[in-house]
Structure formats: structure tokens, C-alpha cells
Amino acid sequence: MPLTVHHLRVSQSERIPWLCEELEIPYELVTYTRSPLLAPPELKALHPMGAAPVIQDTSPSGKAITLAETPACAEYIINVHGGGQLALPPSHPDYADYLYWFHFANSNLQCQMSTSFRFSRSNATDDDMFKKTTVDRKAKVLSFIDDRVSKVPWLAGEEFTAADIMSVFSLTTMRVFAPTDLSGYPNILKYLERVGERPAYKRSMAKADPGMRPYLGAETPKEFMDSIKG
């Protein structure tokens, strides 16, 4: 079986086709449309957790594998198909920074974005301490990223790596669901401009979400959605 990437449109699984395009490796892309909001039954049938991305492949040990969780899929593809490219090895001076930002993406940033989204839609009141600290944590995380990309072009340092691929979704497409005003984070906006210039990012977004331009600017989700419809 060739490497197959199952992608749910307008979702965090956009990261995996992007990775494959950056690595310039062959892969088969299967896309699914939300039905109406969550994954459709065909995608849910692939993996018990019913979420995207899911990848399928014949592993180096000859086993047919079905794998979920974005960072697991990314690590698998980099090591099995990408010859370790886009990851930094232990001998690299930026190794620790690479590891930090690669893992920060899902362990921290995406969890904060998702939790703050859920609180914003819940009936918890704005003065609720747990809702407030959720909002504060999101702001802290964004300031921290803004500071980082004011000093270096890419999260791990001078080199573009899988740490960037892991993080960009939470700063772009995720904002369709979790409205986040980035106008106070000028360095994140400049970083997203750099991302948007990458040919592999453009190619992958056109394949994974045809008709949707990447959400790289500071406009509101409504302005963004209107610009796609228009």
C-alpha cells in the first residue's frame, strides 16, 4: 500500500499533506467533507478515535498500519519516508528548540486554542475564573510565539522544520472555529506571511482544501469566510 493521507477538509489534518509536499514524497490524498460539522462515517470507520488525520501505509517491518494523531503521523512520515528531513538531529545546535516547538504545537498551543474555543461557546460567564484563565493562557501562548518569531524566522531557529508545520494550523485555519484577533501580534502575522510564500504550503492547501485560500491575515473569521464565498 502506498502512503495514504486521509484529510478532513478545513481541519488540523491539513498539516500532513503540507508535510508531504515539503518533503516532496509520493502520497495519495483522500479528502472528506464535514457532515455536517464533524467527521463523516467513512472517516470515523478508519480509526477508533474517529478524527483526522489518519494515515495508512506498509511499515518498514512489512505491517499494514493505520495511524492517527498529527504529531505521530508527522514523525512516522519524516522517519520512514522523509529520511529524517525537516527534523533536527541531536547534534544540531537547535535540537532542543526543535523538540520544544514541535511538541509545544499540540501539547500546548492547540490545546489552548481548542479549550478557549469550547469555553467561548459555552454558557460559562465572562467573569468565571476558569473561563478567564483560559483566555489569559491563550494570550500568553500567542505573546510567547510572537516574541519567538520576532527573533528567528522559523520556530526552531534559522531553519524551517516540522515544528512550523505542526504549529501553523492553530494560528490560521483553527481561527475559523476559535476566533482569535492576531492584530496585536505583528510578528506572528509576518511569520504567517513567510509561511504563505512557501510553494509547498500553497500546493498542499490547494490540494487539501480547494476553494479555500489560507487564513493567514488578521481579518475576522466572518470577513475571511465572506472573502471565500465572494
Added chain:
Amino acid sequence: MPLTVHHLRVSQSERIPWLCEELEIPYELVTYTRSPLLAPPELKALHPMGAAPVIQDTSPSGKAITLAETPACAEYIINVHGGGQLALPPSHPDYADYLYWFHFANSNLQCQMSTSFRFSRSNATDDDMFKKTTVDRKAKVLSFIDDRVSKVPWLAGEEFTAADIMSVFSLTTMRVFAPTDLSGYPNILKYLERVGERPAYKRSMAKADPGMRPYLGAETPKEFMDSIKG
């Protein structure tokens, strides 16, 4: 500088001393007490995100590094000090399962535990859709783990790996903060019994949280806390 592990007592950073004990590598442990609930200023001063764990070391490239985020610290220690032990290589038949469960721990399980904890303490009402789906997701994740450890002794398969070290905190100590009734998950309870028998787990918990026995059973947080005081 020797490998130094900064641990906040009764927190997710318990995973890093446990990893070091399993690998049988030298490390210096510095423990901090909550002040009153969050990390004390000395720990916050170590890293901009102000959370534990934080590790410090001289990296293979000769750089003094300060690293946070549990999975990043774990991967660093395994590759730099552990000779790759407790991780599975791409050639291993369980490689994909190892990657899945290693990343599932923080990307999914711990995020669900933390979000459900925050909702349970918030003033969102029990019939709120976002609070309800948070509760449902936690139950789904726990059933999924229960099913997994009914079939294999350790999360990656037959071998104990860092995927277990990454996951156990969310099923044990985290329940002090996010009360979670495990009595409906008999296989998780048996799995935690196996964990509790590991000499390295016992050693690390005694060093990291002296006076606190590991929270491996199905008792409520109150019963657990009373048993420690008693």
C-alpha cells in the same frame, strides 16, 4: 552541567524523574512546592512559560540548554542520554503504535483531562453542550485506553516504553485535580497495578513526591488525600 530535572511536586513533571529512573541515567533532581497552587517564582524564572518540567543540560553540540514541555524533555533525554532506549525504532513492528501512544498522551488524553477539569470547576451548567461533549470525550478516551490495555500489557504492545511514562500521570496524579472515577475501567486499574510494581516508578515517586504514595487505585481524590494525611 549535569542533566538537571526541575520538578514541581504533585504535577505532570513526575514523568521526567520516572523516565530517568527507568533509563538508569544520572540526573540531578530539584523539587519545588506549589505556592500556593501554581509554580513558585524560582521555577517560573527558569522558563518563559513558567511550567514544569524544565530540564537543563549541556547539549551534544556543547550548548547550555533549558527545555520545557514533557514530551520534548522525554525525547531529548531518551536520545541524548538514554541511547534511544524506551523508544521503538522505525524497524520495530510496533513502531506506529509506539508513536501513536507516545503522542496521544499529551495531544489528546492530558488535554481532555485538563479541559474537563476546567469545565467541571467553571460555572457552565451541566446541560451546556460544550461541557457535555467535554465529559463525553473524556469517557471516550478512557474507554479507548481501557480497551487497549485489555489486549496488550503496555500501550505500545508487549514492551514497556516511554508511551507509558507519558500517559500514566493523566490516569493517576492528575485525578487529584480532575476527579475521575476509574471503577468502570477495570483494565486501566490492572494496568496501573503493573505500573505500580515497577521498581523505577516506585523509586522516582519516592524521590519526586516524598510522602505521597502513587494514586493508582479507584478511590476518590478525598479518600486518596485522607489516606496520605493519615
